[in-house]
Amino acid sequence: MLTKYNPKTDITQFGQLKTSEFRKVRQNLQANEAIDEETMEILLPRKKTIQLAKCRDHISLLIVDDVCHFLQTRDTPFVPSLRVLHRYPNILKHVQVDKGAIKFIIRGADVMCRGLTTPGAVLGDFEKNEVLAIHAEGKQHAIGIGRAIMSSEEIRSVNSGIGLELIHHLGDGLWKASSFDY
Template identity: 30%
Template sequence: MKIKKRNFLKNKKIKEIKKELGNYDNIIPKKSNVELIQVEDLPDVLLVDGEPLLMQTEDRIIPTLKAALKMDITEKYATVDMGAINFVIKGADIMSPGIVDADKTIEPGETIIVIEEGHKKPLAIGISLISGEEMIENDKGKAIKNLHYVGDPIWELEI
């Protein structure tokens, strides 16, 4: 893995990122160093005090699973059953039948943390395709587009 570019962000840019993160803005504490690194064949990654806690997809900045492990997840989550875990950690999108619980305030297009029901640990980060209510009620169809999961190159990233 080859780092193409690495630079620290200015306070103005950090404030913009925190605003975009919304519910997840506490990932970047005050007075922390934030670096943008561009890695070959991966999305851009933001290091917060040297840890890869954020990543940039085509149109948004989302937390990484390492950030999700540090946070208390109380909103914008979907819980999947044990049968869905193997599919999720191989990068599959999350289907409605595998979801046993979800935050009812979820709207389509929001960043969602997917957690497993046994230990309540994060498995993936994705974008909701339907509302939280529909995730629980539906018995077919895709509910969440999987963007980042346990075992993918960003999870394995060592700086």
């Protein structure tokens, strides 16, 4: 989804997040994710200016100190970026893909069911449309973030087709954007 993202050309609006929107985002993040109050204060501090960047394709970014901390697509609530996920790995549920799927995910491909059910993969339990961190066999940090197209039970039973829609991955445009200095 963010494979060809370029912050210099794809941002259509950029401005400060309103206080009422800020409170709503914090409440939603704390309700949906496993983020405690202390971590939330580090990620979205009350005393700092939070920037909201609206991009093409219905993508919104929350930027703190010129670094994207959270992103939202049309189909998902605000989810942590990979940079945040690497610092706080337990914010999202995760799945693990086998070694063969790594190169495809890094290139921006969706995660296929077979990559989640083969030896070396760990599927776990999740519902349809849930946002998950994608880890790889033998790697410490997440390589991507995806939205479940099917529940874990459906993936186990069907075992073909797309299991997770890739939202954000290592090497995409958002990962390469080092700062958002506007």
